[in-house]
Amino acid sequence: MIRQILGGTLALAAAATIGLGPAALAPAHAQSQDVVVGFVLPLSGGSATIGNQTKLGAQVAAEQINAAGGIAALGGAKLKLIFSDSQSKPDIGASETERLIQRENVSLLVGAYNSAVTFPASEVAERYKTPWIVTGAVKDEITERGFKYVFRPNNKATYDAREQLDAMDLLKKETGKGPASIGLFYEGTDWGRSHAANIKKFAKERGYAISLDESFPPNQVDFTAQLLKIRASKPEALIVVAYTPDHLLFTRQYFENKINIPFGIHSVGGGSEDPSFYKAVPQKAVDYLFVQEDWQIDRLKTDTDPRVLDANTRFKAQAGYDINSYGAQGISNVYLIKDVLERAASTDRDKIRDALAATDITSGMPLIVGYQRIKFDEQGQNTFGHGVISENIGGERRTIWPSANRAADTKPVWPVPDWSTR
Amino acid sequence: MRASFTLILGLPLLVAALILPFVVADSYVVHSAAMVLYFAYMASSWNFVCGYVGQVSLGHAAFSGIAGYASVLLFTGLGLSPWIGMILGGVLAAAISVPVGYATFRLKGPYFTLTSIAFAEIMRIWLENTDEFLGIPLKGAQGLTVPPVGGTSFLAFQFDGKLPYYFIILAMLVGVMAATHVMERSRLGFYLKAIRGNRDGAEALGIDPTRYCLTALALSAFLTGLGGAYYAQLFRYINPERNMGIDLSIDMAVMTIVGGQGTILGPTLGALVLHPVGEMVRASLGGHVLGLHLIIYGVVLMLAVLYFPKGIIAPLQRWLTPASKTTAPQTTVTVATPKEVEGR
Numbered sequence: 001m002i003r004q005i006l007g008g009t010l011a012l013a014a015a016a017t018i019g020l021g022p023a024a025l026a027p028a029h030a031q032s033q034d035v036v037v038g039f040v041l042p043l044s045g046g047s048a049t050i051g052n053q054t055k056l057g058a059q060v061a062a063e064q065i066n067a068a069g070g071i072a073a074l075g076g077a078k079l080k081l082i083f084s085d086s087q088s089k090p091d092i093g094a095s096e097t098e099r100l101i102q103r104e105n106v107s108l109l110v111g112a113y114n115s116a117v118t119f120p121a122s123e124v125a126e127r128y129k130t131p132w133i134v135t136g137a138v139k140d141e142i143t144e145r146g147f148k149y150v151f152r153p154n155n156k157a158t159y160d161a162r163e164q165l166d167a168m169d170l171l172k173k174e175t176g177k178g179p180a181s182i183g184l185f186y187e188g189t190d191w192g193r194s195h196a197a198n199i200k201k202f203a204k205e206r207g208y209a210i211s212l213d214e215s216f217p218p219n220q221v222d223f224t225a226q227l228l229k230i231r232a233s234k235p236e237a238l239i240v241v242a243y244t245p246d247h248l249l250f251t252r253q254y255f256e257n258k259i260n261i262p263f264g265i266h267s268v269g270g271g272s273e274d275p276s277f278y279k280a281v282p283q284k285a286v287d288y289l290f291v292q293e294d295w296q297i298d299r300l301k302t303d304t305d306p307r308v309l310d311a312n313t314r315f316k317a318q319a320g321y322d323i324n325s326y327g328a329q330g331i332s333n334v335y336l337i338k339d340v341l342e343r344a345a346s347t348d349r350d351k352i353r354d355a356l357a358a359t360d361i362t363s364g365m366p367l368i369v370g371y372q373r374i375k376f377d378e379q380g381q382n383t384f385g386h387g388v389i390s391e392n393i394g395g396e397r398r399t400i401w402p403s404a405n406r407a408a409d410t411k412p413v414w415p416v417p418d419w420s421t422r
Numbered sequence: 423m424r425a426s427f428t429l430i431l432g433l434p435l436l437v438a439a440l441i442l443p444f445v446v447a448d449s450y451v452v453h454s455a456a457m458v459l460y461f462a463y464m465a466s467s468w469n470f471v472c473g474y475v476g477q478v479s480l481g482h483a484a485f486s487g488i489a490g491y492a493s494v495l496l497f498t499g500l501g502l503s504p505w506i507g508m509i510l511g512g513v514l515a516a517a518i519s520v521p522v523g524y525a526t527f528r529l530k531g532p533y534f535t536l537t538s539i540a541f542a543e544i545m546r547i548w549l550e551n552t553d554e555f556l557g558i559p560l561k562g563a564q565g566l567t568v569p570p571v572g573g574t575s576f577l578a579f580q581f582d583g584k585l586p587y588y589f590i591i592l593a594m595l596v597g598v599m600a601a602t603h604v605m606e607r608s609r610l611g612f613y614l615k616a617i618r619g620n621r622d623g624a625e626a627l628g629i630d631p632t633r634y635c636l637t638a639l640a641l642s643a644f645l646t647g648l649g650g651a652y653y654a655q656l657f658r659y660i661n662p663e664r665n666m667g668i669d670l671s672i673d674m675a676v677m678t679i680v681g682g683q684g685t686i687l688g689p690t691l692g693a694l695v696l697h698p699v700g701e702m703v704r705a706s707l708g709g710h711v712l713g714l715h716l717i718i719y720g721v722v723l724m725l726a727v728l729y730f731p732k733g734i735i736a737p738l739q740r741w742l743t744p745a746s747k748t749t750a751p752q753t754t755v756t757v758a759t760p761k762e763v764e765g766r
Contacts, residue, residue, distance in 0.1 A: 044716055084704070095453060098449065099454075101450075102448060116565055116659070120657040123657075123659075188550065188551045189563045190550075190563035190661070191563075194564055217547065217551075
């Protein structure tokens with residue numbers, strides 16, 4: 001019996017070699033002067049494209065900073081970025097956060113696009129008193145938990161909805177014309193449902209009627225029935241929430257059906273932020289499309305900052321397209337980290353946290369996404385974070401809201417022309 | 423025979439699990455180990471019915487989600503301790519499993535599997551699209567969060583360190599193994615094995631397959647539910663996609679099948695091998711070569727199924743038990759019982 005149990009122990013030892021493998025994995029030791037920044041992003045699975053765009057943006061920014069001499073306050077220390085894959089799963093994101101903190105000894109963390117991953121993963125960071133910069137995730141509650149180490153430069157879900165109506169209000173003020181009723185057409189997911197709920201709340205406050213409230217399960221094969229509903233309910237403006245595949249299908253079928261919506265289609269990003277979207281539909285189908293995204297799309301045309309242009313060259317060399325919203329957020333996150341490290345002059349997590357809390361940036365590369373300022377409230381939310389809304393005019397996506405980001409020669413087309421006159 | 427084998431391998435495993443957090447006082451290892459135990463627990467709960475009845479359910483995640491949601495809602499809505507919520511959630515999952523099983527256990531093989539997927543997917547899609555049900559805030563696809571009470575509270579199932587979570591899931595795993603052990607030796611266990619071996623033959627002998635399969639399913643759903651509630655407390659967050667989605671069901675089934683279904687230790691061995699493999703390749707490759715870690719995981723899975731069709735427990739059993747013939751000859755008698763040789 002004892003011999004048997006010994007045999008079992010032997011078998012176990014073999015299993016333990018596998019089981020404790022991750023523990024035995026030597027952490028890639030950074031050189032002492034490097035600052036290690038961990039990224040938890042969806043690098044495989046459904047939102048892999050977005051995760052990889054953020055990753056590329058972050059890498060481009062780190063290359064620039066390191067080439068320009070690194071972090072001056074730390075004697076020219078280089079930024080070392082470590083990326084890990086959350087697979088868009090909350091438990092894996094939390095485990096990876098645990099690993100980055102414990103094994104890779106990161107000074108701070110960035111992540112994780114999916115709100116469902118960011119929520120539990122940033123809690124792990126909070127528990128270990130490791131600063132966490134939220135990228136992409138918009139779930140309101142992320143910065144409503146009274147945490148001290150979680151900071152979100154980007155906007156909350158409620159901001160997205162408010163901004164779309166702000167843009168309509170602005171155009172109404174400028175022209176005296178605006179929609180009386182709004183239709184909602186959204187995918188039945190976390191994102192779509194919470195956005196629709198927020199729009200309904202703000203629409204009620206501002207006196208817009210909701211003439212259509214239609215959700216659809218993601219990855220549709222035909223929108224004909226829904227388009228009939230849209231045609232019948234005659235919304236004067238239509239808010240659309242969809243990722244690339246559905247957005248493509250919807251746009252094609254809407255174009256074929258030539259439904260007139262006088263104050264246009266207002267997309268809250270997703271599919272319409274994706275560069276491949278514009279390659280897959282005829283230009284006529286996206287004429288006058290309003291898109292809300294966390295990136296000022298026409299910035300590259302007007303910006304003369306050599307760092308922005310250089311970043312775009314590097315980004316395009318690898319991605320094959322210009323910087324987009326998620327690439328820009330990656331760049332912004334890393335430049336924010338540089339700013340913070342210069343002020344903290346330390347790789348100590350608590351000192352970095354304090355420097356993050358004291359952030360007040362009003363110019364430079366961290367604002368590449370189009371914000372006027374980054375300053376966190378006591379909950380870690382950047383109250384100056386906002387999206388930018390563009391209108392597709394004459395084959396170009398031109399920023400129309402906020403007016404501070406609108407170029408002088410941009411004239412919004414409002415209301416949009418009838419299909420018969422296009 | 424099998425009891426002694428379970429002991430031979432299980433006892434050192436248990437001892438190792440008990441001392442691990444004290445030997446490696448690193449919370450990443452403790453967290454990873456807790457996740458291994460969680461998957462071992464979930465796979466064992468799946469094995470409780472599927473491994474013994476021989477029907478592959480890919481809908482078990484629904485039970486985890488139902489109980490997880492129930493425990494969180496009872497805590498946030500009524501202030502009921504998650505410990506009680508966990509039990510009530512498990513009971514709810516068991517109650518829901520009976521009508522589902524009544525309809526699906528009539529089907530065999532792929533038809534049973536397909537309907538189990540359909541059931542879980544219907545539950546998930548309904549939950550993702552329901553913000554409020556009978557006044558209960560389900561919050562749809564957003565998922566539910568467990569508000570922190572601040573600090574450690576046993577009653578609220580919230581602890582500052584990882585250790586309590588680790589030992590809770592370890593105790594749960596030992597519990598499910600003990601339950602499996604008792605079930606294996608009970609009338610129910612023999613009936614289930616008879617049904618697995620030859621359903622028509624069992625029925626001819628007067629065994630009511632539906633009744634006993636349903637009993638086992640309800641117990642399995644209850645156990646799976648406890649696991650779902652544990653997950654919700656560990657991460658303080660639960661959403662339909664992860665806790666009711668097909669990924670979780672597949673994980674449970676795959677770990678059991680790779681480890682060895684219809685055995686007490688098999689599911690745990692499966693989790694002990696597969697979870698760390700997934701974790702290791704992700705840690706070393708996840709950030710560099712896109713998707714490669716998932717491919718490697720898949721290859722390991724294929725090799726395991728190819729070379730150990732009865733699970734990795736089978737070669738271990740062969741290797742560890744010949745010695746028992748000399749030390750404990752009386753057990754060799756049971757080696758020849760049909761349950762050992764029948765195909766699965």
